[in-house]
Amino acid sequence: MAPSPAPLNSSETSPLLPKISNRDMRRASSDSSSASNMRSTKPTAEQVVVTDAGNTITKPRDNGLDEAIQLEHDLSFLDACKLYPAAIGWSAFVSLGVIMLAFDPQLLGNLYATPQFQKDFGYLFEGDYIISAPWQTGLSMGNPVGQVIGALVAGYPMERYGRKLTFGICVVLTSVLIFIQFFARSLEVLLVGELLGGLVLGCYAVIAPAYSSEVCPMAIRGVLTSYVNLCFVMGQLLANGVCAGTSKLNDHWAYSIPFTLQWFWCLIILPGLLWLPESPWWLVRKGRYTDAEAVLKRLSSEKVNVSQTLAVIIETDRLEQELEMGSTYWDCFKGVNLRRTEISVGVYCTQVLSGIYLINYGTYFFQLAGLPTEDAFSMGIGFLAVGFLGTVVSWPLIVRYGRRSIYNSGLAVLIVLQLIIGILDCIPGRPTGVIWAQSSLMLVWNFFYDISIGPVCFVIISEASATRVRSKSIALATAAQGALGCVMTVAIPYMINPDEANMQGKLGFFFGGLAALCFVWAYLRVPETKGRTYEELDLLFERKVPTRAFKAYRIDGTTHET
Known part of the structure; x- marks a missing residue:
């Protein structure tokens, strides 16, 4: 996969991803570690729920990420080719x-x-x-x-x-x-x-x-x-x-x-x-965010918001680390x-x-x-x-x-x-x-x-x-x-x-x-x-969704249902 497309209007330009310092990354890692030990009773709309061996893990959710993911779901095959x-x-x-x-x-x-x-x-x-x-x-x-x-x-x-x-x-x-x-x-x-x-x-x-x-x-x-x-x-x-x-x-x-x-x-x-x-996924795993952003620009047209794409890749990698996927x-x-x-x-x-x-x-x-x-x-x-x-x-x-x-x-x-x-x-x-x-x-x-x-x-x-x-x-x-x-x-x-x-x-x-x-x-x-x-897909497998239920299973920020 990779690029989560986030098309912009023709009059917009692709905003640059803010620089992420080592201190910010350590703070994010610390927040992730703390979040993995939390037990949520009623998650908010800004949270994603992950069931892991009977425990509930919550983590803050950026609304921009949800928007980028929704844009990817809405993207048609022909539009993606363009x-x-x-x-x-x-x-x-x-x-x-x-x-x-x-x-x-x-x-x-x-x-x-x-x-x-x-x-x-x-x-x-x-x-x-x-x-x-x-x-x-x-x-x-x-x-x-x-x-x-x-x-x-x-x-x-x-x-x-x-x-x-x-x-x-x-x-x-x-x-x-x-x-x-x-x-x-x-x-x-x-x-x-x-x-x-x-x-x-x-x-x-x-x-x-x-x-x-x-x-x-x-x-x-x-x-x-x-x-x-x-x-x-x-x-x-x-x-x-x-x-x-x-x-x-x-x-x-x-x-x-x-x-x-x-x-x-x-x-x-x-x-x-x-x-x-x-x-770009390999570059993100190596912490080379600037290189990853440059590659995403080469892989897509000017109408794609590569900053949102990069943010989704970083978030997915962070989730897998949180789920202890080595x-x-x-x-x-x-x-x-x-x-x-x-x-x-x-x-x-x-x-x-x-x-x-x-x-x-x-x-x-x-x-x-x-x-x-x-x-x-x-x-x-x-x-x-x-x-x-x-x-x-x-x-x-x-x-x-x-x-x-x-x-x-x-x-x-x-x-x-x-x-x-x-x-x-x-x-x-x-x-x-x-x-x-x-x-x-x-x-x-x-x-x-x-x-x-x-x-x-x-x-x-x-x-x-x-x-x-x-x-x-x-x-x-x-x-x-x-x-x-x-x-x-x-x-x-x-x-x-x-x-x-x-x-x-x-x-x-x-x-x-x-x-x-x-x-x-x-x-x-x-x-x-x-x-x-x-x-x-990480969430579906983590929740141990049955094979035949994958297609109809819904992932929601506040609840989930089959």
Whole structure:
């Protein structure tokens, strides 16, 4: 999130935030400490009530803050786009790192179906060259292992040095490690390049949603955090398109050219880093209020009262300190943060358990299903093209209907589609019509994935976590899904390879069953977070509001009701 918009009249100018001295900050801290020990009997209209383990905490409330928060609630999506064009642009810029993250594993999945790569790195099996399941597992392990280790490592520099510097270091390291992949002529060297590259690529999955959620107002927060999913799709789509174009080459350029194109994104990102604004939320946590105000001015138009925006950020941070929400990994599991961490981890892991890792083997899967190589590559491109369309279609749905309903209904559709694919695979002889029907249903599956649990996941993990532990909460969720990804990376080659289980479409039963379990959990645990400021979400979780009551629950300065 970030900027709580407070538009001014065209004739007004944005007032400067009064300077806050160290003595004032110590006095505010002292007042907060005293307030946390008070017991209120009848709070006034200028107070916010927070229930904490049966105690009532009261704190003074600035009427200007309430006005700023109300303005943010009243801001429409289109007005937010007009007031925050720079925030939208920089959010999209940082998300470019996710394209690199998605490009790499998708590239490998396509290379397994590339004849020249199979010949140079594989072995003969029944007249055709293939890459053995153990080597497919080892090579593909770099990305999920990287997401586990890289995500957890990223949490520390993001909090200590900021989002901007951490992002820049990751891009530099990525550009260096691409050399290993480009010059690899053996599976052993390529494995080293994939593992080292994956460690850095895993950081982008944490940086992008955290940054997007901290530079944008509430009205466009859902769309810009879900844009991370579109970057995943674009990276995968580009990998499929490039490999489809180079797969017919009869020398090492059939796979060297795709590796080379990874430098393209580094060349775009590195110059832009010179102008990239830092997260205003991180600057406030570091006590750099003047820098935070300057950044907010860069992210918004002149019609936005950045002083009120900054005041809301400071107030939210103060509230979280008052509620004793720390900023370490351990704090993610303490008190109400445990529930918030569970939600973030759960929605991200559901992506893996519902079958998303099949996308990395999409072209190879279609090839094994019986489609000719050229048709398999075309189907792989179409597979991701409908995913691109689905993500774009999800944006107005997210703005209109929120998170919970889209997430749960989409997951239900995925379960049905997976089970139908599995049933079709049981038809004796698997005629050509069945093969095309299964392949087409996979396209439909990917459309509904990218209209629901794909993009909405990134919205939820950004909103469910407290601002002080957001980077670490997202890191834990990324690491958890990466760990599950490691399991799937080991299992899928053995399940689909012709020299192993050769399950083909029967994978629908496997992933459909896992997705059904995820649906039960999501229905019980995933709340509606649409239309809530970060302060309001803090209060909702602190009050232990039931999952299905989140949407209708009212937060009022004098009372609250469901």
